[in-house]
Amino acid sequence: MDGKLNVIICGIHGRMGQAVRRELDNFPEFVFLGGMDAADSQDLFERMLQNASIVIDFSVRDATVKYAEACSKAGIPFLSGVTGLSDKQHSELRKLSESIPVLWSPNMSPAVNLVSAISGYMAKKLPGFDVHIHEMHHKAKKDAPSGTALGIASSIEKLSSRRPGISSARLGGITGIHSIVFGGPYETVEITHRAGSRALFASGALLAAKWLVSKKAGYYTYADILDIKELGF
Numbered sequence: 001m002d003g004k005l006n007v008i009i010c011g012i013h014g015r016m017g018q019a020v021r022r023e024l025d026n027f028p029e030f031v032f033l034g035g036m037d038a039a040d041s042q043d044l045f046e047r048m049l050q051n052a053s054i055v056i057d058f059s060v061r062d063a064t065v066k067y068a069e070a071c072s073k074a075g076i077p078f079l080s081g082v083t084g085l086s087d088k089q090h091s092e093l094r095k096l097s098e099s100i101p102v103l104w105s106p107n108m109s110p111a112v113n114l115v116s117a118i119s120g121y122m123a124k125k126l127p128g129f130d131v132h133i134h135e136m137h138h139k140a141k142k143d144a145p146s147g148t149a150l151g152i153a154s155s156i157e158k159l160s161s162r163r164p165g166i167s168s169a170r171l172g173g174i175t176g177i178h179s180i181v182f183g184g185p186y187e188t189v190e191i192t193h194r195a196g197s198r199a200l201f202a203s204g205a206l207l208a209a210k211w212l213v214s215k216k217a218g219y220y221t222y223a224d225i226l227d228i229k230e231l232g233f
Helices: 015-026 042-051 061-074 087-096 110-125 147-160 199-212 222-226
Strands: 005-010 030-036 054-057 078-080 101-104 130-137 165-170 177-183 188-194 218-220
Touching (some): 015 199, 061 078, 061 087, 087 101, 110 188, 110 222, 147 165
Parallel strands (some): 005 054, 078 101, 101 218
Antiparallel strands (some): 130 177, 177 188
């Protein structure tokens, strides 16, 4: 199809995989080529890559590098929002980005990524304030703290050399709530992001995929898309 981008979704039967599949209806430039789960044949995935434009990965951490390796061999851009990756797995993704464009983000919401950047900047400019992050998600979420909370904490530490405390709660069907609290001697500032639907993350992932397909080999984050490197990211 002329001008269309053929997308493979890894983790197709998961919450985010299904959200991305539904959100494709709002992105006419994409065509759904197929979906994969960790139990599916790697040979099938490699055959599908022959006609793919990009792979969007919301599978599980033990499958992410395997998918990225296949993309590297096929020369296909790889985008992942899988959280809970080990340092070794992150290192492997960075190594693979030498041959293809790779984008990893623990949260695909543009607004959340701006919150992360702003939080780091505030921590730098408010050295006398204590900082704490509290996150809440649905009770089926396995990792705690969330990847988003860890990402915000990393941003704060990078710019202020302080590692904030993090607390977590797993309740009901909450999509995601992240609050960053700055406590000074005479005032308190709180920044909160509330996700109303997984559609916002799916939309953000597809916006990122559209951006990534035209990039050269390299390792990217949402900070590159938002052009906020001047804040230190």
